[in-house]
Every structure is written in C-alpha cells, then in structure tokens.
Amino acid sequence: MxxxxxxxxxxxxxxxxxxxxxxxxxxxxxxxxxxxxxxxxxxxxxxxxxxxxxxxxxxxxxxxxxxxxxxxxxxxxxxxxxxxxxxxxxxxxxxxxxxxxxxxxxxxxxxxxxxxxxxxxxxxxxxxxxxxxxxxxxxxxxxxxxxxxxxxxxxxxxxxxxxxxxxxxxxxxxxxxxxxxxxxxxxxxxxxxxxxxxTPQNNTLLNTIYSVLGKDYHKNLIPINYLVNDLKISGFISNNNLYRANRNHQYLYINGRYISNLNLSKIIEKQYKSLIPLNRLPVFILNIELSPNEVDINIHPTKQEVKFVNSEYIYNNITNIIREKLMPSVVVPEMKPFNNKGEDKNPLPELFDSLDYTDKIEDKKDEKDINIIVKDLALDTYTLDNYTGKKEVFSVVDEKEKLSNYNKKYLNISSNKSLYKDEVVVEQKIEDILLDIKPIGRVFNTYILAESKNENKLFFIDQHAAHERIMYEKYRREYENEKIITQGLLYPEVLQLTNQELDMVNENKDLFEKLGFILDEFGDNSIALRGVPMIFGEPKIKDLFLDILDGLSKNIKNNYETKIEKIMKISCTNAIKSGDKIDNLEIMTLFEDLKKCNNPYTCPHGRPTLIELSKKDIEKQFLRIL
Missing domain, CATH: 3.30.565.10 (Histidine kinase-like ATPase, C-terminal domain)
Structure with missing residues (x-):
C-alpha cells in the first residue's frame, strides 16, 4: 500500500x-x-x-x-x-x-x-x-x-x-x-x-499624514516631487528635526503598494548621516511610480518584497532627490524656553556605546557660571588668513605652516600624496542663518552667543560641537582629495596591544595609512606610532588611537566606508571642550570656519551645533506680551 x-x-x-x-x-x-x-x-x-x-x-x-x-x-x-x-x-x-x-x-x-x-x-x-x-x-x-x-x-x-x-x-x-x-x-x-x-476623503497626502501620524510629523516634513523619464518619486521626507529609534515610521510604496525594501531604506538613511543623532533614523513617506514591468511584486505571499529590473537606476535617482531636497531644508532647533514644570525630559541618546563623545560641562568652582562678553566682537575684523590662535586645538595647519608650530616636538613628514596649494573650495549649502548673525559673547565657557541682525533671534552655539564639525569636514575633505598631511612624531609612541587589537591594526593598516597614520610593528604585541594626521594638532595620541581601535571593534560591519566614517568621528573628539576658555579672536575663527562647512548645523554625531531663542519667547517670560 x-x-x-x-x-x-x-x-x-x-x-x-x-x-x-x-x-x-x-x-x-x-x-x-x-x-x-x-x-x-x-x-x-x-x-x-x-x-x-x-x-x-x-x-x-x-x-x-x-x-x-x-x-x-x-x-x-x-x-x-x-x-x-x-x-x-x-x-x-x-x-x-x-x-x-x-x-x-x-x-x-x-x-x-x-x-x-x-x-x-x-x-x-x-x-x-x-x-x-x-x-x-x-x-x-x-x-x-x-x-x-x-x-x-x-x-x-x-x-x-x-x-x-x-x-x-x-x-x-x-x-x-x-x-x-x-x-x-x-x-x-x-x-x-x-x-x-x-482620515479625510479625496484629500492631500499631507492631511492624511496629519490624521495618521500627528502634527509633530506634519510640521517637520519636506515635500518630494520628482519626475525623470518614466520614474516618478513623490511624498515627504523628514527634516533633521524629526527622527525615530527604528524604521516603524518609514513608509515606502511602489505604485501605491506598501513594500519593505531594506536597501532603499538604507540609501535614504545614508543621506542623513551627521544630520541626525547616531542610532536614530529618518521618517519618510515615499511613493515610487514606474512601469509595472520594471518591478517584480510576485516574489512573496504578502507582496511586500519586490525586485527591480534596474535597481541601480532607482537607487541613484532616490539618492539625488533626497540629497537635493534635504540639505537646503536643514533647520535650527528652537529652544523650549524655561520649562519650569520639568516636562519633556528626553536626554539625547549616547552617541557611542562605550565612549562618551558628548562633551560634559565641568563644574569649575573657581570660575563664574556666566561670562558674557558685552562688547561687539567686530565680525569683520578677523579672518582666517591673519589668525594665529594660542590653542593647538584651533591649529588647522596647511602647507604654509609646515614647521612653524611643530618644530619643538614634531618633525614634519608629508604623506606620499601630493600636497595641495590652495584650500579646497567647499560648495556653500547653508541658508542665510549663519550669514545674518554675529557673535556677541559666551556663557558657561561652553556656548557662544550670537545675535541675529534682522530676525530678532538669539543663537547659542556649542563650541565643542561646532569645532567637531569643522575638524570632521576638513579631515574628510583632505581624505577625499588625497591630501592628508601627516606630522611625524619626534619620539614614536609605543602602544602595547592585546592579540585582538593587534589583529585589528593589521587588518586595517592600509586604511590607517590612507587616513594619515604612520605605524609599525614593534614586537611583543606592540606597535610604534610614528605619525598622525596634522589636523589633530597635539592630541593625546595614545588615548586617541586606542579609542579608534575600540570604536572599530564594536558593532562594525566589514565595510570600508563605514570604518572611515567611524575613525573620522572618533578622531574629532580632539576638538575644544566645554569649559575650555577661548578668546574673542578664537571665537571669530570658530564662527568663520563653521560658516564654511557644508553642514554647519550638526556635529558629526548628529547633535545640533546651534539652537535659537526668539525675542518673542524672551518677552513672554518678562510678561511683555501674553
């Protein structure tokens, strides 16, 4: 049978x-x-x-x-x-x-x-x-x-x-x-x-978003309407003020059909790097319209997974439109003034799991809490060309200064890449906000105060976050143009490593060299660090390098670009700290450098570099207006 x-x-x-x-x-x-x-x-x-x-x-x-x-x-x-x-x-x-x-x-x-x-x-x-x-x-x-x-x-x-x-x-x-x-x-x-x-009938997508997701989404969205050949991309993406801890509020549609496509999500998320905090994800509602024969929706019973005939074409166009619309729409966070009820206690997430890169304000008893420089800082007086700041953390050295600041402790060794003659011109994408304000002082030895000339607003600029952004963009620019200058150490720094750390160094040695580090094995699980990127000034070299190794070893995929990003962001922790005293000249240099950044509004980890407080909000606190 x-x-x-x-x-x-x-x-x-x-x-x-x-x-x-x-x-x-x-x-x-x-x-x-x-x-x-x-x-x-x-x-x-x-x-x-x-x-x-x-x-x-x-x-x-x-x-x-x-x-x-x-x-x-x-x-x-x-x-x-x-x-x-x-x-x-x-x-x-x-x-x-x-x-x-x-x-x-x-x-x-x-x-x-x-x-x-x-x-x-x-x-x-x-x-x-x-x-x-x-x-x-x-x-x-x-x-x-x-x-x-x-x-x-x-x-x-x-x-x-x-x-x-x-x-x-x-x-x-x-x-x-x-x-x-x-x-x-x-x-x-x-x-x-x-x-x-x-939800309302025969209405706009924006009104439906308001009904489904609420007003916080509604007011922080950027419209997308893009058409090229037979491809149309429409909907909304979040600005840098709206983000979430997961992908639950990412909505992708193909010809009106909801889909799940991790590749598309990651391509969109990549455009938000350094614009939103680490480990946070953007919100978007996007519909991609294309010919039905350009996509296969019949690969899963739920019809939520799809395959594109020409995925690269789709991905490239998504990248272009997101990049085009996102940067001009970056917003400065508004300060919630004087919340006496203790509400909205929502601290920023840790920027790195094991390393505290969010600079903490130290309580220095021998200093006054507030140190406001009352006089005008004369915005037009100082430029980068004539600046000779006292602090090494502000020393961004070019080829004209090869030995001037480093002949006491360093021998200058240029990398085998060609040196650049002129500063790389960065495309200006900033709005008029930074162009319309001028520094007027500092508070808590941490925040630079700046006043708007026309809009009756007061801005607080985080000196640490701002300097991190400046160093990160310059370092990245030098890397992309193969113009990183290495400063040789007069006395090599010998680092004793574990077997795992030594393997990590050997695995990424080529990457470290491209980023301006010179290192050799020194025997007995040791390496000799002989040179570091000149942009770092005089960092605590040993601690910096070990921090980079720790960062690479934690939750890092074997992705070359991702490793570069991580090393750059960790390296920028050599920026000035909260509590560091800087004079008027250094304030002006920091401010001028920040204005030249592609993205002056967030640090490399996504924290805001500046926030605003309107005159109207201040007047409400003094009961001048109700």
Missing part, C-alpha cells in the same frame, strides 16, 4: 490559508486591498477583541452580484488577471485570487453586497470557499464582509495569537500603511466601539 496520499480539499485549503492568513491583521489587509481595487473611496473597518472574534470591512466600491460572490471565494478566481503575462502589468493591490478563499477556510464569513445597477443586494454566508446560504437584502452600493471566529478550526494557530491589544496594534499598523498609500480614500477605524482613526 502506498505511503503517499492525496490530501483532502479541506486540509489543502487550511494549509494554503496558513501562508496568506497569519493573524487578524492579514485578513484586514486583504479585505481593504480588495475594497481599494473595487474603486472604493470610503472604507470603514470595525474590530472586536483585537479582530480575533469579529472583523467588519465596509466599502462603497463596485459591489458584487450573486454569481460574483460564488466565484470570489473559489481559490485562484480573480477579476484582475487573465494570463500569466498580466502579472507583469498588474497595478491592482491584489491579483492571486487566494485571499477570500483562505479567509473563508479558517473563519465564518458573511457578505453583503450590491452593485450600482441592482435594485436589491445579496447576503451570503460562506464556509471553505462555498456559499452555504444566500438571501436578497436591502443594502447600499458596495460590499461589507464580516469575519467571525478566526482560526476556529485551527486551535493551535489560535493559541499563537497575542493579546487583543497587540493584535489591535498590528491591525492599526496595517491601516496606517494603507491610508498613507491611498490618500484619496477615506478610512475610519473603529475598535471595540471607539473611533481610533478617521
């Missing part, structure tokens, strides 16, 4: 349903997509008990007659495809003809539907893909599908369902994704009798 047997139809349907219907939110997704495909512009979703006992989706679409209902619940029956070739031109959200059959095989289904040309509607009860009862009934045009007792015949699957609250959250997430991808459709979500979400 044969061991192999043909499964009965009921078992086949339940197994197939398990691939399509994972939980109540899967049912909601399939029913809403059917409603959208039916031309609905008003969809109401009602659930009870997290959708485990009751789901109702009502639309005002085309509706179905009795024959349509009987066919709709048969497996592989669809109105959206005729041949296999149609898959590559399909624009509807659903097309396989599996969803309704799968739903009816694991739950009790009731359908009420009426077409535009019918005088009366149809009520039908469906089990396992078969209409077991039907009646004529009065109902409005469109379709209502009620699903009860999900997984009643699969008790093991029922046990894997989470609490009603968790299942409701999954449903809410699905509705949010579909609402943001279909702003012309009105959505109403009712949970246990309470309206959770209501």
């Amino acid at each position: 044969s061991k192999i047997k043909i499964l009965d139809e009921s078992t086949i349907q339940q197994i197939a349903a398990g691939e399509v219907i994972e939980r109540p939110s899967s049912i909601v997704k399939e029913l809403i997509e059917n409603s959208i495909d039916a031309g609905s512009d008003n969809i109401i979703i009602e659930i009870q008990d997290g959708g485990k006992s009751y789901i109702r989706v009502t639309d005002n679409g085309e509706g179905m007659n009795k024959e349509d209902i009987e066919l709709a619940f048969k497996r592989h029956s669809t109105s959206k495809l005729q041949t296999v070739e149609d898959i590559y031109n399909v624009l509807s959200l659903g097309f396989r003809g599996e969803a309704l059959a799968s739903i009816s095989s694991v739950s009790d289904v009731e359908v009420l539907s009426k077409t535009k040309n019918s005088d009366i509607g149809i009520q039908a009860f469906v089990k396992n893909g078969h209409v077991v009862e039907s009646n004529s009934i009065g109902c409005p045009k469109g379709t209502t599908i009620i699903v009860r007792n999900i997984f009643y015949n699969l008790p093991v699957r029922q046990k894997f369902l989470k609490s009603s609250n968790i299942e409701s959250n999954h449903i809410s997430e699905i509705i949010n994704k579909l609402a943001l991808g279909n702003s012309k459709v009105s959505f109403k979500f009712i949970k246990d009798g309470n309206i959770i979400l209501k």
Whole structure:
C-alpha cells in the first residue's frame, strides 16, 4: 500500500490559508486591498477583541452580484488577471485570487453586497470557499464582509495569537500603511466601539499624514516631487528635526503598494548621516511610480518584497532627490524656553556605546557660571588668513605652516600624496542663518552667543560641537582629495596591544595609512606610532588611537566606508571642550570656519551645533506680551 496520499480539499485549503492568513491583521489587509481595487473611496473597518472574534470591512466600491460572490471565494478566481503575462502589468493591490478563499477556510464569513445597477443586494454566508446560504437584502452600493471566529478550526494557530491589544496594534499598523498609500480614500477605524482613526476623503497626502501620524510629523516634513523619464518619486521626507529609534515610521510604496525594501531604506538613511543623532533614523513617506514591468511584486505571499529590473537606476535617482531636497531644508532647533514644570525630559541618546563623545560641562568652582562678553566682537575684523590662535586645538595647519608650530616636538613628514596649494573650495549649502548673525559673547565657557541682525533671534552655539564639525569636514575633505598631511612624531609612541587589537591594526593598516597614520610593528604585541594626521594638532595620541581601535571593534560591519566614517568621528573628539576658555579672536575663527562647512548645523554625531531663542519667547517670560 502506498505511503503517499492525496490530501483532502479541506486540509489543502487550511494549509494554503496558513501562508496568506497569519493573524487578524492579514485578513484586514486583504479585505481593504480588495475594497481599494473595487474603486472604493470610503472604507470603514470595525474590530472586536483585537479582530480575533469579529472583523467588519465596509466599502462603497463596485459591489458584487450573486454569481460574483460564488466565484470570489473559489481559490485562484480573480477579476484582475487573465494570463500569466498580466502579472507583469498588474497595478491592482491584489491579483492571486487566494485571499477570500483562505479567509473563508479558517473563519465564518458573511457578505453583503450590491452593485450600482441592482435594485436589491445579496447576503451570503460562506464556509471553505462555498456559499452555504444566500438571501436578497436591502443594502447600499458596495460590499461589507464580516469575519467571525478566526482560526476556529485551527486551535493551535489560535493559541499563537497575542493579546487583543497587540493584535489591535498590528491591525492599526496595517491601516496606517494603507491610508498613507491611498490618500484619496477615506478610512475610519473603529475598535471595540471607539473611533481610533478617521482620515479625510479625496484629500492631500499631507492631511492624511496629519490624521495618521500627528502634527509633530506634519510640521517637520519636506515635500518630494520628482519626475525623470518614466520614474516618478513623490511624498515627504523628514527634516533633521524629526527622527525615530527604528524604521516603524518609514513608509515606502511602489505604485501605491506598501513594500519593505531594506536597501532603499538604507540609501535614504545614508543621506542623513551627521544630520541626525547616531542610532536614530529618518521618517519618510515615499511613493515610487514606474512601469509595472520594471518591478517584480510576485516574489512573496504578502507582496511586500519586490525586485527591480534596474535597481541601480532607482537607487541613484532616490539618492539625488533626497540629497537635493534635504540639505537646503536643514533647520535650527528652537529652544523650549524655561520649562519650569520639568516636562519633556528626553536626554539625547549616547552617541557611542562605550565612549562618551558628548562633551560634559565641568563644574569649575573657581570660575563664574556666566561670562558674557558685552562688547561687539567686530565680525569683520578677523579672518582666517591673519589668525594665529594660542590653542593647538584651533591649529588647522596647511602647507604654509609646515614647521612653524611643530618644530619643538614634531618633525614634519608629508604623506606620499601630493600636497595641495590652495584650500579646497567647499560648495556653500547653508541658508542665510549663519550669514545674518554675529557673535556677541559666551556663557558657561561652553556656548557662544550670537545675535541675529534682522530676525530678532538669539543663537547659542556649542563650541565643542561646532569645532567637531569643522575638524570632521576638513579631515574628510583632505581624505577625499588625497591630501592628508601627516606630522611625524619626534619620539614614536609605543602602544602595547592585546592579540585582538593587534589583529585589528593589521587588518586595517592600509586604511590607517590612507587616513594619515604612520605605524609599525614593534614586537611583543606592540606597535610604534610614528605619525598622525596634522589636523589633530597635539592630541593625546595614545588615548586617541586606542579609542579608534575600540570604536572599530564594536558593532562594525566589514565595510570600508563605514570604518572611515567611524575613525573620522572618533578622531574629532580632539576638538575644544566645554569649559575650555577661548578668546574673542578664537571665537571669530570658530564662527568663520563653521560658516564654511557644508553642514554647519550638526556635529558629526548628529547633535545640533546651534539652537535659537526668539525675542518673542524672551518677552513672554518678562510678561511683555501674553
């Protein structure tokens, strides 16, 4: 007797349903997509008990007659495809003809539907893909599908369902994704009798975002509208003031269909480097419209994973438009003035896991808390050309100063790359903010005060964050132009390393040399550091190099560019610190250097370099205005 047997139809349907219907939110997704495909512009979703006992989706679409209902619940029956070739031109959200059959095989289904040309509607009860009862009934045009007792015949699957609250959250997430991808459709979500979400009908995406995500998103978004050949990219991206700890608020759509594409997300996130804090991610809602035959959506049952025929073309255009729109829209954070209630305590995340790169303000008892320079600092008096600052941390040495500041302790050894004759001209992308303000003093030996000439605003500039940005951009610019100058140490610094650290050095030796470090093995797990990038001035060389090794060893992928970024950011911790005293001349140099940065608004780790306080906010505190 044969061991192999043909499964009965009921078992086949339940197994197939398990691939399509994972939980109540899967049912909601399939029913809403059917409603959208039916031309609905008003969809109401009602659930009870997290959708485990009751789901109702009502639309005002085309509706179905009795024959349509009987066919709709048969497996592989669809109105959206005729041949296999149609898959590559399909624009509807659903097309396989599996969803309704799968739903009816694991739950009790009731359908009420009426077409535009019918005088009366149809009520039908469906089990396992078969209409077991039907009646004529009065109902409005469109379709209502009620699903009860999900997984009643699969008790093991029922046990894997989470609490009603968790299942409701999954449903809410699905509705949010579909609402943001279909702003012309009105959505109403009712949970246990309470309206959770209501979006306007025939409205703009921005208003839908306001309804779904709230005003904090609404006011921090940059519009995207890009068209090249047959590719259109539209939607919104966040500015540098809006970011989250995960990708839950990143919404990508292909021809209106929500997708999950990690490569696309990472390409967009890359443009936010140094604009938002480390370990934080941007928010975006983007729809990519292209010819259906340029994308394959039939590679996963949920249709959320896609493959592009020409992915590089898509990625390059995404990169270009994000870069073009993001930098001009960088905003200066506004200070929340004098919050006496102690609200909004939300400290910045640690910028690095093991190293404290966020400079802390030291409480120096022998200094006054506030040291305001009252006089005007005469913005036009000092320039970079005639600056000879006293502190090494401000010494950014070019070829004209090879030996002037280093002949006591250093021998100058240029790298084998050609030296540059003129400073690299950086494309100015800053707005008029920094061009319109002038420094007027300092407070707490940490923050430079600057006053707006025209806008009645006061700015606080973090001297440490600003100098980190200046050093980082200059270091990166020198690297990209292969013009890093190495300063040789008169007395090599010998570092004793562990086996793991020595392996890390050997693995990245070529990278260190490209970045301006000269080092040799010294035997017995030691290395001799003979040269460092001249831009660092006189750092604590041993501590700096060990910090770089620690940074490379923690959570770092084997990616050359990523390692370069990390080394540069760690190296910039040699910038001036909070609590360091700097004079008027040094303040002006710092300010002038900051204005020349491509991105003067954040440090390399994403912290703001400056924040603003308006005259109006100050006057409110003095009760001059109400």
